[in-house]
Amino acid sequence: MSSLDELSAAEIAVGVREGAFSAEEVARAALDAIDQREGEVAAFLQVSNELALNVARATDAARLRGEELGPLAGVPCGFKDNMQLLGTRTTCASRMLENYESNFTATCVGRMLAAGVTPVGKTNMDEFAFGSSTESSAFHRSNNPWDTTRVPGGSSGGSAAAVAAGEATLCLGSDTGGSIRQPASFCGVVGMKPSYGVVSRCGVVAFGSSLDQVGPFGRSVGDVALAMDALVSGGADPFDASSQACEAGFLSALEAPVEGRRVGVVPQLMEMEGLSDEVKDGIRLAERVLEDQGAQLVEVELPHIASAIAAYYVIAPCEAFSNLARFDGVRYGYQEPGCATLDEQTARSRAHGFGEEAKRRQLLGAYLLSSGSYDKYYYPAQQVRTLITQDYLRAWGSCDVILMPCVPRCAFKFGEMSDPTQMYASDMFTISNNIAGNCGISVPLGLGPDSCMPLSAQLQGPAFKDQSLLSFARALERGLDLGRGLGAGAPVAPGFAKRGGEL
Amino acid sequence: MSLSKEDVAGIADYARIALSDDELEQMLGYLNGAVELLEPIRHFDLGGVEPTFHPIGDLSNVMREDRAGAYGRGLSLGEALKNAGSARERYFRVPSILGEGGDR
Numbered sequence: 001m002s003s004l005d006e007l008s009a010a011e012i013a014v015g016v017r018e019g020a021f022s023a024e025e026v027a028r029a030a031l032d033a034i035d036q037r038e039g040e041v042a043a044f045l046q047v048s049n050e051l052a053l054n055v056a057r058a059t060d061a062a063r064l065r066g067e068e069l070g071p072l073a074g075v076p077c078g079f080k081d082n083m084q085l086l087g088t089r090t091t092c093a094s095r096m097l098e099n100y101e102s103n104f105t106a107t108c109v110g111r112m113l114a115a116g117v118t119p120v121g122k123t124n125m126d127e128f129a130f131g132s133s134t135e136s137s138a139f140h141r142s143n144n145p146w147d148t149t150r151v152p153g154g155s156s157g158g159s160a161a162a163v164a165a166g167e168a169t170l171c172l173g174s175d176t177g178g179s180i181r182q183p184a185s186f187c188g189v190v191g192m193k194p195s196y197g198v199v200s201r202c203g204v205v206a207f208g209s210s211l212d213q214v215g216p217f218g219r220s221v222g223d224v225a226l227a228m229d230a231l232v233s234g235g236a237d238p239f240d241a242s243s244q245a246c247e248a249g250f251l252s253a254l255e256a257p258v259e260g261r262r263v264g265v266v267p268q269l270m271e272m273e274g275l276s277d278e279v280k281d282g283i284r285l286a287e288r289v290l291e292d293q294g295a296q297l298v299e300v301e302l303p304h305i306a307s308a309i310a311a312y313y314v315i316a317p318c319e320a321f322s323n324l325a326r327f328d329g330v331r332y333g334y335q336e337p338g339c340a341t342l343d344e345q346t347a348r349s350r351a352h353g354f355g356e357e358a359k360r361r362q363l364l365g366a367y368l369l370s371s372g373s374y375d376k377y378y379y380p381a382q383q384v385r386t387l388i389t390q391d392y393l394r395a396w397g398s399c400d401v402i403l404m405p406c407v408p409r410c411a412f413k414f415g416e417m418s419d420p421t422q423m424y425a426s427d428m429f430t431i432s433n434n435i436a437g438n439c440g441i442s443v444p445l446g447l448g449p450d451s452c453m454p455l456s457a458q459l460q461g462p463a464f465k466d467q468s469l470l471s472f473a474r475a476l477e478r479g480l481d482l483g484r485g486l487g488a489g490a491p492v493a494p495g496f497a498k499r500g501g502e503l
Numbered sequence: 504m505s506l507s508k509e510d511v512a513g514i515a516d517y518a519r520i521a522l523s524d525d526e527l528e529q530m531l532g533y534l535n536g537a538v539e540l541l542e543p544i545r546h547f548d549l550g551g552v553e554p555t556f557h558p559i560g561d562l563s564n565v566m567r568e569d570r571a572g573a574y575g576r577g578l579s580l581g582e583a584l585k586n587a588g589s590a591r592e593r594y595f596r597v598p599s600i601l602g603e604g605g606d607r
Contacts, residue, residue: 100586103578196558210557239576241565242557310544313537321518328519330595335588342600347521349588359520363511363530364537366518380544382554387547389555421536437558463558 004029004501005166005492009075009223012169013116016059016074021503023063023074027056027118030076033501034120034167041496042142043152043162044078047121051087052076056118070116071251072230077117078162078171080125083214084203085109088119092205093137094127096333096353106203107237108172108214115230120168124158127355128324129179129207131155132423133412136357141414144187145493146453150411153183156217160187163217166492166501170227171217176208177312178406178430180215181442181458186411188444188454188482188490190224190473191217195463196437197244200237208319211312211434220489221443221474225250228466249467256471259294263287263472264399266302272428276409278448279455283405285445286457289479290403290472300395300402304387308432311388313424314368314381315435321365327353360420389436396462401472405429406442406458410451429458439466441473444490446482454490505535 004026007015016023034047059073079085082092084102091097105113113119126136134142134157142158144150145165152161156173160183163171173180175193184191192215199214206212216227228250237243265287270280287297329335329349336352339345354362368377395402406429417423433440440460448455457476461469478487491497506514511531515522522530571577580593589596 103582103586104576238565238574241562242559244559307543307547310541314541314544325519329588330597331583332586333588339598342597343519344521345598347516347519350519351521354520359522359526360530360533360537362518362520363514364534367506367514367534367538368541370514370517377541377544379554380547380549381541382556383549383552384544384547385555386552389558419536420533421540424537424540435558 002503003498004033004503005497007169008220008489009072009169009218009226012075013069013071013073017063017069023056023059023118024053025503026074026076027052029501029503030118030120030168033499036500037165037167037496040143040148041145041161041165041167042140043123043158043165043167044121045081045091045093045124045139045158046088048088048119052118052120055113059116059118070114071226072112073116075117075170076120076168077112078121078123078159078168079109079119080156080159080171080173081122082125082129082174082205083109083172085119085122088122090122090205092128093125093139094353094355094358095138096327098334100332104203107200107239108204108231111230111234112172112227115233117170123156123162123171126155126157127358128205129155129174129176130320130357130361132178132182132426133417134158135414136355138355144411145496146188147411150413150453151186153186153411155179157183159217160184160189160191163187163189163219164493165496169218170223172214173217174204174212174214175434176211176316177434178427180217181406181430181440182427184217184442185406185456186454188493189217189219190221190441190443190490191215192224192228192441192470193433193439194228194466195439197242198246198464198466199231200240200243202237202239206323208316209323210319211316213434219492221470221477222251222254222489225254225470228470246464246466250470253467253471254474257293258290258472258475261295262298262399263290263295264298264300264395264402266300266402266404268301269305269404269429272408274408275405278450279405279409282445282448282455283403283457286403286476289476292479293475295475298399300399302391302395302432304384304391305432307384308388308435309425309428311381311384311435312427312431314377315385317361317365318368318378321362321369324358324362329353357420385435388432392436392438392462400461401469402460404458404460406456410448410453410455433460437463439463439469441469443473443476444482446480506531506538
C-alpha cells in the first residue's frame with residue numbers, strides 16, 4: 001500500500017496499464033485525498049466525483065478489451081474553471097457564470113482526456129483570471145498548502161494548490177501575465193506557460209486573446225512533459241486560428257544534456273526593487289546547479305523589460321473588455337430580473353454578475369479604447385510590445401534560455417496586498433514573456449531560509465523552443481533535492497501528505 | 504490630467520455596467536491610480552516603431568463551409584437555450600429593445 005500522492009504521473013499510468021491497480025482505484029484514492037484535504041485547501045470549485053469514476057471505469061474497460069491505454073491513463077487531473085468540460089459547470093469563479101453548464105469540451109481538456117486522465121474537478125481561480133492571489137474568486141478563497149494563512153497565488157491558484165496538496169497529480173491552468181508560473185512558484189510546484197500558439201485556446205474562456213496560453217502544473221518536470229505531449233498531440237486545432245502544429249516529444253527531449261548550452265542572466269533584473277534576498281540567493285543557487293552540469297552563463301540585456309507592466313496593463317484590460325462584452329445576460333450568464341428594457345437588463349446584469357476586479361479591468365479597458373486614449377496608450381503599448389520582443393530576439397542570439405526570478409518574494413498573506421495596482425506591479429518578472437509570446441516555466445527550488453515558504457526560479461525560452469526550455473528545467477530539477485531525493489521533484493506540502501488517498 | 508467622476512460615469516455607461524454612486528467614487532480612485540501606472544508608456548521614443556498587435560504574425564481568417572452543424576460543433580436547440588436566463592419556445596427572451604412596454 002502506498003499513498004497516491006507519492007506517485008508520479010508516469011508511475012500511475014504504468015501501474016494502470018500493467019494492472020498493479022485499476023484506474024477506478026486510483027480515482028477513488030484521489031477523491032478520498034480530496035475529501036480529506038479540501039476542507040483546509042479549498043482548491044476546487046467543483047469536485048466531479050461521478051464523472052471521475054465513469055471516466056476511470058471506461059479506462060479500465062478499455063484495458064480489459066486489450067486496447068492500448070494513453071500515456072496518462074488513470075492520472076487524476078484538475079482543470080481551471082475557465083475550461084469547458086462536458087458534465088461540469090464552467091464558472092470562471094464568477095457569479096456571472098455560477099450556473100453555466102459546459103456546452104462542449106475545450107480542446108486542451110479533450111486532449112488530456114484522450115491521453116487517459118481522470119478528471120477530478122474544476123479548480124478555483126481569480127474571477128475571469130483577473131488577479132494574482134485567487135482572492136477575487138466570487139465563491140471562496142483557496143489556501144496555500146504550505147501555510148494556509150497565505151495565498152496560493154493566481155489566477156490559477158486552485159490548480160497550483162491542488163497539485164501542491166496532492167489532491168491531483170496534474171492540473172491545467174491558463175497564463176495571461178504569469179497566472180500559471182506565479183502560483184506554481186508560491187505553491188512549490190512546476191508550472192509551465194508554453195509559447196503562445198502551442199496549446200489551443202478553444203473552449204477556454206478568453207481574457208486577453210493575444211496573451212492567453214494554457215499550460216500544465218505538476219510536482220515534477222517529467223509530469224509536466226507528459227502533459228505537454230498530450231496537449232500538443234493531434235497537431236494544430238482548426239478551432240483556434242492561432243494554434244500551431246508542434247511536435248510531441250517533450251518526454252524524450254527531457255534528459256537532453258545542457259552541457260555547452262548557454263543560460264542568459266540579466267543583471268538589471270537582479271537589482272529590481274522589492275526582490276527579496278532569499279529569492280536572489282535562490283537564483284544564484286540555480287545558476288550554480290546549471291553551471292555544474294556544464295551550462296555556460298552569459299549576461300544578456302532586456303532594456304525595455306521595465307516597461308512591460310505598463311504595456312501589459314494597457315493591452316490586457318483592452319482585450320478583456322472586448323472579450324467580456326459577450327456577457328450581456330441574454331444567451332448565458334446572470335440575468336437581472338424585472339428590467340423594463342434590454343439596455344437596463346444588460347447594464348444591471350453586468351453590474352451584479354461581475355465582481356469588483358472584473359469591473360475594474362473592464363472599465364480600464366473601456367477607457368483605454370475610447371477615442372483619445374487609443375492614441376495615447378493603446379497604440380504606444382503595442383509599439384512597446386515590439387521593443388520588448390526585439391530585446392528578447394537579441395538576447396536569443398547569445399543564449400538558449402534566460403534564468404530569472406519568477407516572483408519578487410514568496411507567497412504573501414491574505415489581505416496583505418490590498419491595493420490592486422500594487423498587485424499588478426508584482427507581475428514584473430512574468431509579464432514580458434506573454435507580451436513576446438515566448439515560453440516560460442517556474443521550477444521549485446525548495447523552501448526559503450527566511451520565510452520557510454517555497455521559492456522558485458523562472459526559465460524563459462524563445463517562442464516554440466518549448467522542448468529545449470523543458471530540458472533546462474529538468475537539468476535544474478536534476479541538481480536539487482527538495483525532500484524526495486536528488487532530482488525527484490517536489491514533495492506534497494507536509495501538512496497534507498498521505499492524508500487519505502491510500503492506494 | 505486625472506479623470507473626473509463624470510468621466511467615469513461616461514466610461515461605465517460605455518462599458519454597460521450600471522454602477523452605484525459609491526462604486527463610481529471607488530472606480531474613480533482606481534482608474535486614476537491605474538492610469539498613473541500606465542504613464543511610462545507615453546514617455547518612450549517610439550518614432551518609427553511598428554506596433555505588434557499579436558505575437559504570431561501572418562495569421563489569416565479561417566474560412567469554413569457555411570453549413571449548420573458542420574464539423575460536429577453545432578448545438579442542439581436545447582443545448583443552445585439551456586444556459587439562457589430566459590427563453591420561450593425556440594427563442595432567447597429579452598425585454599423591450601426599443602423603449603419601454605411590450606411583452607415582458
